[in-house]
Amino acid sequence: MSSARFRFTTRSGISTNIFNFKLSTSTLRSQTHKLSSLSRIPQHPPRKTLSAFRYNPPTPTSTSTRPFTTTMPPTSKPEIPPLSKPSSSSGADKGPLPIRPSSSVILLSPINQVLLLHRVAKSTSFASAHVFPGGNLSEFHEGEYYPLPTKDGELHRDSKAYRLAAVRETFEESGILLARRKDDGGGAGKEMLELSEEELEEGRREVFGDRVKFTAWLEGKGGVADVENLVPFTRWITPQNQRKRFTTQMYLYMLPLNTTTAESQTTTIVQTPTHDGGVEHTAALFDSPSTWLAKASAGEIILYPPQFYLLTLISRFLPIQSSDYDEQRKRLVSFLRRVPTSSVKHPTSDIPWAEKVMSPEVVSFAKQGSYGNGRVILGLAKPGRELVDSGRGGDVERVILVDFRKEEVEEVKEEQTEGGEVVKKVIKTAVRVPRDLEVMERAEAMAMAAAPEKKEKGSKL
Secondary structure: OEEOEEEOOOOOOOOOOOOOOOOOOOHHHHOOOOOOOOOOOOOOOOOOOOOHHOOOOOOOOOOOOOOOOOOOOOOOOOEEEEOOOOOOOOHHOOOOOEEEEEEEEEEOOOOOOEEEEEEEOOOOOOOOEEEEOOOOOOOOOHHHHOOOOOOOHHOOOOOOHHHHHHHHHHHHHHHHOOEEEOOOOOOEEEEEEOOOOHHHHHHHHHOOOOOHHHHHHHHHHEEOOOOHHHHEEEEOOOOOOOOOOOOEEEEEOOOOOOOOOOEEOOOOOOOOOOOOOOEEEEEEEEEEEEEEEEEHHEEEEEOOOHEEEHHHHHHHOOOOOOOHHHHHHHHHHHHHHHHOOOOOOHHHOOHHHHEEEOEEEEEEEEEEOOOOOEEEEEEOOOOOOOOOOOOOOOEEEEEEEEEEEEEEEEEEEEEEEEOOOHHHHHHEEEEEEEEEEEEEEHHHHHHHHHHOOOOOOOOOO
């Protein structure tokens, strides 16, 4: 779309790895019987109500027929997991599988919309899902930082290598360049680096094909990667029982706002996201966090737990009803900097969002709720096996409820015949996808899990 003040258009785009989360129902149920004992600890009086973090889909954009529930908070205290003991799993005795370092970016437009890319159905990670731009670190592009440090958990900390990979992958996958013009001292100046579409596409092909290092290409264009304005916002480590494992540093990046004063007017030109010919992605789009969540709830798109969780957190600060984008960003940044991060008395509450590490684990099953039985409860407090006894952790106050279902997804691909004719072919792929996601307080979720199951009429049990 376009306006008189700035150009803001969308096309299609490429993408990321937070973690590859595919579990069968039997695996999920077996894990619930192998959990390490949980200890109860007292809570402070809650500083926030659940509604502060509960997502309410907007009426104009949501077509969902399944309303979100608003249940009363339980009177019992939640079970809080100790951070010193790893959860049991089928592969616990074999040690951690190899893990790949990666970066991902929650990219905000000048009107505070979020960019998501639609992955192809044949993808080995997040098939057919909508994801944030990002991907693996590259020894070719980030080679000056290799070998990556691994001692004392350093592989799982924010660093220059992760930041450069975040900027590079965003450029490769969406065509959007997060870079600034060099100043007289060779550092990042105040102005964003603006290049022609031809320069961007040529550079993107060269960088994606590993024919030129990303930093060298930027240097030749008189720019430097804008790593300083990447705001760390949680790290995600793939659970131990997955075939592909990643340690993904998440960042928030806010493209400059359009500003108008009595003296001047500043307009941000947003590069148009473009796809890679359908190799990894088929579409890219900016939209509000609440709209993305509404589409996921209506079954129109697929969001995996990390994306759903992070969109839920930021949607509270980026409402579509408000156009004061600067104030929205100030409130969001204030939230990210605030410590403690939770109303629950627990070591993880003193860990800022920039340093939180989450490795989702199944802690129980929800036996009641808006979508009935079948949803698992994913805890986010523990950092994963690699960081046991490190003092690091995630979010003890909230959990994610999700139902993993096996569905058949369709994808239309264009193929060229021997005669040169382009024909469209529908490809169907069976994948296990997350549905009926919901972020709620741990106390409420565990109360749902402890509630007796309702018997159907006519049951002999």
